[in-house]
Every structure is written in C-alpha cells, then in structure tokens.
Amino acid sequence: MNPGSRVLNIALLLLVSFIAGSAERLTVYTVNYPLAYFAQRIGGEHINVVFPVPAGVDPAFWQPDVRDITAFQQADLVLLNGARYAKWIERASLPRRRLVDTSAAFRDAYINVSETVAHQHGPGGVHSHAGTAFTTWLDFSQAIEQARAIKLALEKMLPQYSDVFTRNFSSLERELGSLDQRIMAIVSQDRDKVFVASHPVYQYLTRRYNINLETVMWEPEVVPDQAQWQSMQQLLRSHKAKWMIWEGEPHDQSVKRLNASGINSLVFDPGANAPEKGDFISLMNRNIMELEKAYRE
Amino acid sequence: MTSSFYIAWHYVIFNRVRSVTLVACITLIAFLPFALQLLLAESQQLLQSRATSTPLLLGARGSALDLVMNSLYFDDEVPERISMLAADEIADTGLGYAIPLYVRFLARNYPIVATSIDYFDFRGLAIADGRMFTLLGESVIGADVAEDYGLAPGDSIVSSPETLFDLAGIYPLKMTITGVLERSHTPDDRAVFVDLKTAWVIEGLGHGHEDLGKTNDSSVILKRTEDKVIANAKLLQYTQITTDNIDSFHFHGDASVYPVTAVLAVPHDAKSATLLRGRYLDNTQYHIVRPTEVIEGLLESIFRIKTVIDSVIAIVGLATVLAIILVFALSVRLRQRELSTIFKLGCSRMTAVKLIAAEIAFIVLASSVISTGLLAIIGANAETLVRMLIFR
Amino acid sequence: MIDIEALEFHYPQGEFSLSIPHMVVAQGEKVAVIGPSGSGKTTLLNLIAGISKPHQGKVAVADQTVSSLSDAKRRDFRITRIGFVFQDFELLDYLNVLDNILHPYRITHALNLNSEVPQRAIALADELGIGDKLKRFSAELSQGEKQRAAICRALLPQPQLILADEPTGNLDPRNKGRILDLLFENVASSNATLLAVTHDHELLPRFDRVIDFLDFRNEAVA
Numbered sequence: 039m040n041p042g043s044r045v046l047n048i049a050l051l052l053l054v055s056f057i058a059g060s061a062e063r064l065t066v067y068t069v070n071y072p073l074a075y076f077a078q079r080i081g082g083e084h085i086n087v088v089f090p091v092p093a094g095v096d097p098a099f100w101q102p103d104v105r106d107i108t109a110f111q112q113a114d115l116v117l118l119n120g121a122r123y124a125k126w127i128e129r130a131s132l133p134r135r136r137l138v139d140t141s142a143a144f145r146d147a148y149i150n151v152s153e154t155v156a157h158q159h160g161p162g163g164v165h166s167h168a169g170t171a172f173t174t175w176l177d178f179s180q181a182i183e184q185a186r187a188i189k190l191a192l193e194k195m196l197p198q199y200s201d202v203f204t205r206n207f208s209s210l211e212r213e214l215g216s217l218d219q220r221i222m223a224i225v226s227q228d229r230d231k232v233f234v235a236s237h238p239v240y241q242y243l244t245r246r247y248n249i250n251l252e253t254v255m256w257e258p259e260v261v262p263d264q265a266q267w268q269s270m271q272q273l274l275r276s277h278k279a280k281w282m283i284w285e286g287e288p289h290d291q292s293v294k295r296l297n298a299s300g301i302n303s304l305v306f307d308p309g310a311n312a313p314e315k316g317d318f319i320s321l322m323n324r325n326i327m328e329l330e331k332a333y334r335e
Numbered sequence: 336m337t338s339s340f341y342i343a344w345h346y347v348i349f350n351r352v353r354s355v356t357l358v359a360c361i362t363l364i365a366f367l368p369f370a371l372q373l374l375l376a377e378s379q380q381l382l383q384s385r386a387t388s389t390p391l392l393l394g395a396r397g398s399a400l401d402l403v404m405n406s407l408y409f410d411d412e413v414p415e416r417i418s419m420l421a422a423d424e425i426a427d428t429g430l431g432y433a434i435p436l437y438v439r440f441l442a443r444n445y446p447i448v449a450t451s452i453d454y455f456d457f458r459g460l461a462i463a464d465g466r467m468f469t470l471l472g473e474s475v476i477g478a479d480v481a482e483d484y485g486l487a488p489g490d491s492i493v494s495s496p497e498t499l500f501d502l503a504g505i506y507p508l509k510m511t512i513t514g515v516l517e518r519s520h521t522p523d524d525r526a527v528f529v530d531l532k533t534a535w536v537i538e539g540l541g542h543g544h545e546d547l548g549k550t551n552d553s554s555v556i557l558k559r560t561e562d563k564v565i566a567n568a569k570l571l572q573y574t575q576i577t578t579d580n581i582d583s584f585h586f587h588g589d590a591s592v593y594p595v596t597a598v599l600a601v602p603h604d605a606k607s608a609t610l611l612r613g614r615y616l617d618n619t620q621y622h623i624v625r626p627t628e629v630i631e632g633l634l635e636s637i638f639r640i641k642t643v644i645d646s647v648i649a650i651v652g653l654a655t656v657l658a659i660i661l662v663f664a665l666s667v668r669l670r671q672r673e674l675s676t677i678f679k680l681g682c683s684r685m686t687a688v689k690l691i692a693a694e695i696a697f698i699v700l701a702s703s704v705i706s707t708g709l710l711a712i713i714g715a716n717a718e719t720l721v722r723m724l725i726f727r
Numbered sequence: 728m729i730d731i732e733a734l735e736f737h738y739p740q741g742e743f744s745l746s747i748p749h750m751v752v753a754q755g756e757k758v759a760v761i762g763p764s765g766s767g768k769t770t771l772l773n774l775i776a777g778i779s780k781p782h783q784g785k786v787a788v789a790d791q792t793v794s795s796l797s798d799a800k801r802r803d804f805r806i807t808r809i810g811f812v813f814q815d816f817e818l819l820d821y822l823n824v825l826d827n828i829l830h831p832y833r834i835t836h837a838l839n840l841n842s843e844v845p846q847r848a849i850a851l852a853d854e855l856g857i858g859d860k861l862k863r864f865s866a867e868l869s870q871g872e873k874q875r876a877a878i879c880r881a882l883l884p885q886p887q888l889i890l891a892d893e894p895t896g897n898l899d900p901r902n903k904g905r906i907l908d909l910l911f912e913n914v915a916s917s918n919a920t921l922l923a924v925t926h927d928h929e930l931l932p933r934f935d936r937v938i939d940f941l942d943f944r945n946e947a948v949a
Contacts, residue, residue, distance in 0.1 A: 101582075104466070104469050104470070107469035107470065108466060108467065108469055111452055111467060111469065128532070128585070128586065128590075129470055129471045129532070129581055129582075129584060130469055130470055130471075131451070131452050131467070131468050131469055131470065131473075131530035131532070132451075132452070133451065133452050133453050133456070134422075134426075134432075134433070134434070134435070134451040134452075134453055135432040135433075135434070135451070135453040135456075136453075338832075338833035338834070338840070339833075341833065342822070342826075342830075342833055342834070345821050345822050345826065346821045348821075349820070349821030349822075349864075350821065673819060673820075676813075676817040676819065677819075677830070677834055678778075679778060679811065679813065679817060680806075680817070680830060680831045680834060680880075681802050681803075681805060681806035681831055681834065681835045681837065681838075682834040682835065683799065683802065683834075683835070686834050686835065690834075
C-alpha cells in the first residue's frame with residue numbers, strides 16, 4: 039500500500055466515523071459529577087456528556103446564568119440527581135420530557151434533614167441543608183440505581199446501542215458494587231467506631247453502612263472559631279469520636295488542634311464536582327483507603 | 336355592443352337609487368352564503384388543525400369541550416384543576432410523554448399559558464426574536480401579543496389580578512419578556528407563555544421575600560424595631576422576579592401536587608394511545624379525551640345550525656331573485672314610453688333586449704365585484720372573525 | 728319625393744281610420760299639413776316614415792316603396808333617409824343632449840358612428856344654438872332647447888326627407904320663428920324635402936304648399 043492511498047483511507051475512515059458519530063451522538067447534561075461519570079461510562083462514544091459546573095463550585099449550590107440554562111434546555115437529555123439536588127432547578131425552566139430523575143427509583147428512601155442553620159463556604163454563597171439530604175450516591179447501592187436510570191434513559195433514546203449500554207452498565211455496576219462491598223467489609227471490622235463529620239453530606243453513607251457519625255458545621259478550608267470548638271467539645275462528651283471525616287482537605291491548624299484532642303482527620307470527598315485527578319472510582323477508592331485508616335488502628 | 340354598454344351605463348348611473356338598491360340586494364344574497372361558508376370553513380380549519388395536532392388531553396372529569404377549548408384555544412372557561420401528579424402518572428406509564436398546561440391567568444387580556452418548554456417543540460414553535468424563558472418570572476409572547484402592544488424582548492408584561500379585590504393577597508406578577516415567537520397562525524400567537532413555576536408564583540404558591548430592612552416606603556411598614564420589621568399587605572403593587580431576589584423565591588409544600596388545568600399526553604404510537612386511553616376509562620378523577628372527537632362533535636352542531644341557516648338563505652335568496660325579476664319586469668313596463676322612443680328612432684327589438692341585458696350585466700357585475708371584495712375582506716380577516724365568534 | 732296611392736289604414740282597436748287616395752310631394756318642396764285633431768296627421772307621418780304599415784295602398788319615398796319593405800329594411804331606410812322631428816321631442820332623460828343627438832347612431836348599425844360624426848353633431852348644435860347645452864340633461868332644458876335638440880338629432884344623418892310633427896307646438900312665439908327658420912335653412916342647404924304637421928296657421932305662408940286633411944274626405948291631393 040503506497041503512502042498516498044493510506045492517507046486517503048485514514049481520511050475516509052475519519053469522515054465515516056465523524057458522520058456516523060455526529061448523526062447519533064446525544065448531548066447529555068448533568069447536574070453533578072457522579073452522574074456525568076456514570077453517563078460517560080455507560081454511553082461511551084455514543085453520547086457527549088456535558089457537566090457545565092466550573093471546578094471548585096459545589097454543583098448543589100451552583101448559580102447558572104441564562105446561557106447555562108439555555109444549554110440545558112437544548113440538551114437531548116438532562117440527568118438530574120433528584121432528592122431536590124441543585125436548587126437552581128427549582129427556578130429554571132427545563133424540558134420535562136428530557137429530564138431524567140435518576141433517583142426516582144428510591145424516592146421513598148430520601149432522608150429528611152431538619153438542620154436549618156445557613157452557612158457559607160466557597161463561591162456557592164450562603165446556603166442551608168434543610169429539607170432533603172441529597173448526596174445520594176455515597177450509598178453505592180443507590181449509585182447503582184442512579185446509573186441504571188441513566189442506562190434505561192439512554193436505551194430509550196438510542197435503542198440500537200442497547201447492548202453496548204448494558205455491557206458498560208454491568209461493568210460500572212460491578213465496580214460500584216465492589217466499592218459497596220469494600221465499605222461493608224471495612225465497617226464490619228468494628229461496629230462501635232464513632233465519627234464526627236465536618237459537613238452534613240454523609241447521611242446516605244452512614245445509613246447504608248451503619249456508621250455512627252455526628253455532624254458539626256465546619257469548613258475544611260476555614261479554621262473553626264472558639265464557639266465551634268466549644269460545641270465540638272460538648273458533642274464529644276456524649277459522642278466519643280476518635281476520627282473526624284472532612285469532605286475536603288482540612289486546614290493544617292484544624293488538623294493539629296484536633297490531634298491534640300485525640301481526634302484524627304480523614305478526607306472522604308463526596309465528589310460532587312470533578313476531582314482534580316483521577317475519576318469517580320479512583321476518588322472513591324481513595325476515600326475508602328482514608329476510611330480504612332480509622333479501622334486499622 | 337359597446338354602444339349598448341355605453342347607453343346602459345348612462346341609464347344605470349342616471350337611475351342611481353334603483354341601481355344601488357338592486358346591487359345591494361344582489362350583493363347581499365350572493366355574499367351571505369359564501370361568507371358563511373368561508374367563516375365555517377375557516378373555523379373548521381382552525382379548530383380541526385389544532386385538534387388533530389393534539390393527540391390526547393387529560394383533565395379533571397367534567398366538560399370535555401371546556402377542557403379542549405381551554406387547553407387548545409386558551410378559552411377563558413377554566414376547567415377544574417388537577418395536580419401535577421397527573422402529568423407524572425402519564426410519564427411513568429412509559430407510553431408517551433406529558434406536557435402539563437395551566438391556562439388560567441391573563442396578562443393584558445391575553446391568556447397566560449403556563450407549561451413546560453417541551454410545549455414549544457411539540458407545537459413546532461420557534462423564537463423569532465430573543466430567547467426562550469429560562470428562569471422564574473420570564474415569559475415568551477406570541478406574535479399577535481407582541482404586535483398589539485408593541486412588545487419586544489426586554490419589555491415586561493404584568494399578569495392581571497383575577498378579581499378586583501384579591502383577598503388572598505396575590506399581587507400581579509411583572510414578567511420579563513425574553514422572546515417573541517414566530518407567527519404560527521394558531522392560538523399560540525395570542526398567548527403569553529411562562530414556565531409552570533411562574534404561574535404558581537402568580538397563584539401565590541411560590542414567593543420571594545422583599546428585603547424589608549431596605550424599604551423606605553413608610554406606608555408599608557407598620558412597626559420597625561431594632562431587629563424586626565412588620566409590614567402590611569400593601570408591600571408591593573406588583574411582584575417582580577429579578578436577579579437580585581430570585582434566590583429568595585421558593586415553593587411551599589410538595590410541588591408535585593401543584594395545580595394544572597390539563598396535561599397534554601403525547602403517546603409514542605397508536606397502540607400506546609389506545610393503552611393510555613384504556614387506563615383512564617374507569618378513572619373517577621380524570622378523563623382523557625381525543626380533541627379531534629370533541630371538536631368533531633362541536634363542528635357537527637355548528638354544521639347542523641349551518642344547514643338551517645343555509646335553507647333560510649336559500650328561501651330569502653329565491654325571494655330576492657323573484658323580486659329582482661319583478662323589478663326588471665316593472666321597469667320595462669315603466670319604460671314603455673322610452674322604449675317606444677328608441678323604436679321610433681330606429682332601434683330593433685334585438686337592440687332593446689341588448690340594452691336591458693347590458694344594464695343587468697352592470698348590476699350583476701357591480702354586485703359580484705362588491706361581493707368578491709367583501710369576501711376578500713372576510714377571507715383576510717377570517718381568522719380574527721372566527722376567533723371573535725367562537726372563542727370568548 | 729313622396730308618392731302615396733290608395734292608402735288605407737286603421738288601428739286594430741278603435742274606430743279611427745285613414746284613407747288617402749293620392750298624395751304627392753316633390754323633391755325640395757316644403758309642405759305643411761293641417762287638419763283637425765284626430766284626423767290622422769301624425770298617423771300619416773308614421774306611415775310615410777315606415778313606423779306604421781298601411782293595410783292597403785302604397786307609400787313610396789324617394790322612389791322606394793316603403794310599405795312593401797320588411798320591418799328591418801324599413802327601419803334602416805327610415806334611419807338613413809328620413810329625419811323625424813317628433814311632437815313631444817322624444818328625448819331620453821338619462822342621456823345628455825349630445826348623447827341624445829348621437830343616440831340613433833348607437834342603437835342601429837345602419838348609421839356609422841365614426842369620429843367625424845360627433846364633430847358634425849357639435850357643429851350642428853352650435854348652428855341650432857344649443858352648443859353650450861350639450862352636456863345638459865333634458866330635464867334641465869327649456870322647451871325651445873329640447874326642440875332644437877330633437878331637430879339636431881333628426882338632421883344629423885343628413886336625411887333627404889324631414890318629417891316634423893308640430894315642430895313649434897310647444898314653443899312661445901319668439902321661438903317658433905327661430906326654430907322654423909333653422910329648420911328651413913337646413914332643409915334648403917341640404918336640398919331636402921320638408922313635410923310638417925302644424926296647427927299654427929300663422930306659419931302656413933312660409934311653406935310652399937299646404938295640405939288640408941279635410942280634403943282627403945273627397946279627393947286626392949295633387
């Protein structure tokens with residue numbers, strides 16, 4: 039084969055794959071990173087996943103502008119987390135027909151929270167966690183259900199790739215299942231382990247894996263003030279935690295001061311936004327390894 | 336022959352009153368049935384095209400006609416409300432998708448059609464100017480609304496209070512217009528579209544809170560203490576959702592039971608449609624109707640009335656024709672002297688007949704021209720006329 | 728110009744009958760016909776003009792036996808050869824004076840309404856003193872003006888024979904002379920023959936000859 043015809047062949051191949059691809063590639067918008075990751079894993083090359091929330095912003099409290107919402111309106115599929123995740127959805131006009139509530143299957147298992155203190159951290163503005171707990175995917179059995187909802191939605195729109203989606207979903211389901219099993223195994227080592235969490239985002243995690251955990255209202259990047267320390271001391275009197283779970287890398291001072299009180303720190307990043315390195319699975323593996331630290335002593 | 340027309344023309348002009356009366360009679364009798372036919376064809380077209388493009392409609396049990404007229408033509412007879420659950424129910428069947436509609440409020444006498452943006456895809460409505468509404472408090476208006484009030488994207492439109500003294504304290508909502516739809520020659524041209532949530536804000540189910548600490552209108556504040564401000568109900572003349580206050584807007588209770596007037600059900604195929612209808616056969620709360628069937632029923636009644644009107648017109652027409660024949664017969668007799676003059680001047684009987692025929696031709700021509708003109712006017716405005724006659 | 732032999736005529740209803748054994752009018756003659764009312768003067772004019780047809784006898788005009796022609800031929804002959812000034816003008820109220828004058832051209836193919844005819848009509852109307860009334864309708868005209876219009880219409884096709892039925896009957900004395908002058912002038916200039924029915928005995932001296940209807944009771948008029 040001479041070089042000229044090879045170039046031609048490659049060009050043809052590219053052209054064919056471009057036409058085939060562009061004709062059927064669905065644009066899928068998601069409201070958080072886990073859904074984007076699941077969709078990408080299941081849909082593969084047949085879909086174009088867009089997760090428009092900028093890095094560093096909590097997608098739950100993201101404020102999209104008109105252009106962002108317009109992009110959501112024009113998507114072929116919009117994946118919602120459900121459980122009243124992402125407040126902006128309540129005020130935006132989205133195409134109902136193309137919305138998929140990925141947690142609809144376990145709608146009855148939502149956790150209601152009554153904590154109403156508003157607080158501020160990061161560029162998301164003042165917010166509160168009152169209402170429904172929404173970090174649904176930290177219960178990996180629920181994460182599987184959310185992935186399944188994505189798979190069903192994709193199948194409905196691209197039935198010709200049903201086999202591919204089923205295959206991709208099975209592999210994802212296995213991986214999520216193994217995460218589930220690993221946490222189960224870890225926590226079963228010591229049922230009496232007690233934790234404090236910096237932020238109320240672990241409701242589904244603690245329910246699923248039966249972790250004894252109380253929550254304060256600390257920010258990883260902010261050193262707690264005296265009042266916060268005092269309420270922590272108050273809490274520790276009845277709740278003898280040895281470990282503090284942070285949703286992000288904590289401030290050195292906080293870590294040191296906790297250490298002085300005999301409390302170790304570990305990071306369990308919920309992964310609502312995309313991790314700086316790795317993907318959802320590797321992030322969760324890191325989280326589990328962190329959690330293991332608490333059980334290794 | 337030109338001479339005959341010349342003479343006949345002068346005769347017609349000279350006897351204006353007689354000619355005008357004749358022309359008026361013939362015009363009316365020629366025009367009426369055609370105009371009626373035109374208007375009926377238009378209303379049939381208008382009603383049917385909309386109905387056939389709307390597969391199924393779900394609403395509270397009650398008048399199917401009210402449901403269809405409200406949901407398809409935005410008639411102001413508001414059917415009993417149902418809850419959003421109905422839309423979810425349809426979507427959950429997997430037999431099709433659902434577009435909820437809440438057609439209850441008005442803005443500047445145009446219906447506010449609250450729906451989901453799927454409606455625009457479903458009806459094939461495109462934005463001619465501006466963009467689709469994206470947030471609470473935004474609206475997209477039909478071409479006629481824009482034209483009537485000279486509204487463009489960036490302007491705003493205020494919802495009308497339902498009653499003069501709204502005891503529930505629902506203030507009109509000032510909505511920003513983000514887009515104007517392309518003309519579709521359907522009732523969509525005459526509607527103000529908003530998101531369902533915006534309608535619920537109008538209804539008072541969702542609301543925001545004005546920052547009272549910043550208000551300076553003393554008539555609003557009842558009491559101001561160090562940390563508390565008590566305001567009376569006269570806080571605002573109208574509510575407006577802005578980028579500053581949108582975050583304070585929230586909904587109380589479970590949004591899935593919020594009211595809508597109808598749910599437009601779009602089944603995937605004929606089989607799904609049948610299955611979907613079957614599911615609601617015995618439902619005591621809802622009924623699902625096929626708009627074509629309802630409209631056919633309506634058209635049948637209209638055409639029954641038309642048959643009666645047709646026969647009346649036929650009788651009146653016959654009477655008029657006879658009267659016109661009589662008028663010509665009498666005028667020939669009245670013109671005996673004139674005829675004898677022209678015979679003396681050398682006119683043949685044939686020419687005399689030609690003269691009279693030319694006169695009739697002028698009268699009939701004038702009537703046809705006027706009738707055609709009137710029909711053209713009716714034709715050009717048929718849509719508006721029919722809308723005035725049939726809807727509200 | 729006119730030659731009547733053994734003419735017999737009566738109307739279908741009524742007792743009136745007319746019989747003229749013999750009557751001749753020469754080319755260029757100006758003849759007045761007198762007689763009591765109801766003696767058949769107008770009927771005679773109608774018979775000569777071919778408007779009516781005799782039951783017996785012969786009516787010839789310019790060597791053409793009018794009475795034996797078909798209806799259509801008789802009509803064409805009348806239109807082209809005979810000018811008729813009717814007793815009550817016979818103007819059409821819905822046409823203006825000019826259109827009334829041109830009317831015969833418009834209702835028959837025997838006369839050809841070419842571009843020269845209206846010019847002649849205007850010139851003739853000027854001559855007859857109604858040049859400024861051409862756009863008027865008959866209701867706006869005085870009796871004299873109506874008569875001038877009627878005469879104008881009769882003269883326009885340049886007939887060889889002019890029949891006039893009481894041409895001055897409705898006119899005041901001053902007008903009578905004027906109208907008759909005009910009629911005579913035109914008749915003379917075109918070398919036509921004039922047969923006029925009149926009651927007006929003052930005018931009789933101006934005619935070449937007078938035919939009295941009473942004479943027909945016994946003998947022919949030569």
